[in-house]
Amino acid sequence: MKVLKEKVITDGVVLSDQILKVDSFLNHQIDPLLMKQIGEEFAERFKHGGVTKILTLESSGIAPSVMTGLCLDVPVVFARKRKSLTLQNKLLTASVYSFTKQEESKIAVSSEHLSASDVVLVIDDFLANGQAARGLIHIVEQAGAKLAGIGIVIEKSFQEGASPLREKGIKVESLVRIKSLKDGKIEFVKEANV
């Protein structure tokens, strides 16, 4: 996705070989117009998937998911990282280890909002080690729902998250794919259509 790639180049900050900071348009400050374009792109890539629901993870997955949900005309459910007093019903849960935060957390979705009749598009901001994606897929499985695929804003292809998912036959659509962050430089995976 050209406009996103350009944004990553101009506004992304390489913090280390592993970490790309995109706090100025995705993870802390959000660019609403870019989110709309991202939503349109995900909707285009998954429009034939029969999607009935989008599942994401708070907080950075919410903006791109809501824009995608608007285009596909389906609700968005965001998994919570901590229980809240108003989230009382039966929960579908998974454990997710965050390498960025260096901690394990439990993510939860109320079973009220995900059922066996759903076809679920999982969306997240980053795909790195695949922990969050696997957690979300585990929740989809617990609900007995069907997985339409995974939409990722930025894939760090040099980490091991994406390949095992694609090898399982899961449709993983990443809007930009980063090959390397070595020496403070952002190198993208070369793709025919970008």
Add this chain to the structure above:
Amino acid sequence: MKVLKEKVITDGVVLSDQILKVDSFLNHQIDPLLMKQIGEEFAERFKHGGVTKILTLESSGIAPSVMTGLCLDVPVVFARKRKSLTLQNKLLTASVYSFTKQEESKIAVSSEHLSASDVVLVIDDFLANGQAARGLIHIVEQAGAKLAGIGIVIEKSFQEGASPLREKGIKVESLVRIKSLKDGKIEFVKEANV
């Protein structure tokens, strides 16, 4: 806002005299079309405010804020409830007590994304005791920015949050205002324009 009021009536669940659960369209599952309508309504109410930035709080404030930011053509910044490894720069912080979660938390915004030249519209999902709103205003003040006003999706008018803000001369625009949740019933504040 008529469509929102109807949604609160059909989908809101009164958990106690104090707590209204709107997990099916705002706090856990999100209705993207309703969020778009909410964004349009906030944009209409604040279009003459010279807004340059929207400030909200993760996670439930993000969806209505991004839709408002799209209409007003301004970026959205969401305050984080916990530090993340990629949020390293100078932080503007405030303490917020959540009566729902019964805990005090620190909220933080990077000073990179809020400056003295900004005119800030604060948006949040609920206004009850006003803790979150006051925390966000405190962050706006620390940045030396100007406050355009506060946009609230659901105001619980029987709690003491809104009045002191309005008495200070702050423009508080709540899309629905709830007078009481007693006896499991949702009673709205009667308003000329609703």
